[in-house]
Amino acid sequence: MIRRPLVALSLLVGITIAYLAAARIVYDARGFFLLTVPVLSAFLASGLLSLGFDYWLERLEKLRTRRTLERYVSKNLVKEILENPNSFYSSLRGVRMPVTVLFSDIVGFTSMTEKADPEQLVKQLNEYLSSMTAAVFENNGTRDKFIGDAVMAVRGNVSSRGVAEDAKSAARTAVAMRRELKALNERWAKVGIAPFHFGLGINHGEAVAANIGSQEKAEPTVIGDAVNLASRLEALTRTYDVDVLIGATAGELIRDEFHLRSVARVQVKGNQRQWR
CATH class of the missing domain: 1.10.287 (Helix Hairpins)
Structure with a gap:
């Protein structure tokens, strides 16, 4: 206190x-x-x-x-939170709220770990994760966590400018991440390092924001179907041979700013509803 x-x-x-x-x-x-x-x-x-x-x-x-x-959000957003901390602290106790969730994952990373030089791969991965985090912060998102080579980012849980702007921020993050990865691959190619390719999923919906963990260590995160679906969409990028998939709800929120193409209506694992 x-x-x-x-x-x-x-x-x-x-x-x-x-x-x-x-x-x-x-x-x-x-x-x-x-x-x-x-x-x-x-x-x-x-x-x-x-x-x-x-x-x-x-x-x-x-x-x-x-x-x-500062481990999770940009310095500008940290300043905003510290000036008005009530909403942030209330979210740590567990509150249901609309959020936009982004998942990205490096394609074929597991097989890379079996072939690449460990030290070089770690250095390359850290470069990649630093650039992806910068893209998240650049668009005022929250870098929720790293899961191995995967990145989970959220917009709307710590600070929100409305659901439409949150979804657009996540989409801008995806564009920035794609741009950052292109620059990294070009630089790596000059020194003979194999490129990375990612799959990325974005979904909007209600989730529970809370401080999750043990009594000794807990971290702020979001949980729920909206989060799970974002992860499933990321995995489906391999099936449809694309690098980004966006759920229909998020798509409707960003349609006036981004050109979208309908891919399919699917039923994801662990969810009885069909999604598009």
């Missing part, structure tokens, strides 16, 4: 004034002198030490929160 140094300072001043007033009342009524200078000096010294400690704790808590958030 973040302490409030200004509240503590106000309380300290209030008690000091009350003590001085009490000393004056006792003197006027009984003619007794209450020690003021030594008592107030000791009181103020202890109060200021406590105030300084509270201020240090608050700064430490804010720094810890900032560093945690």
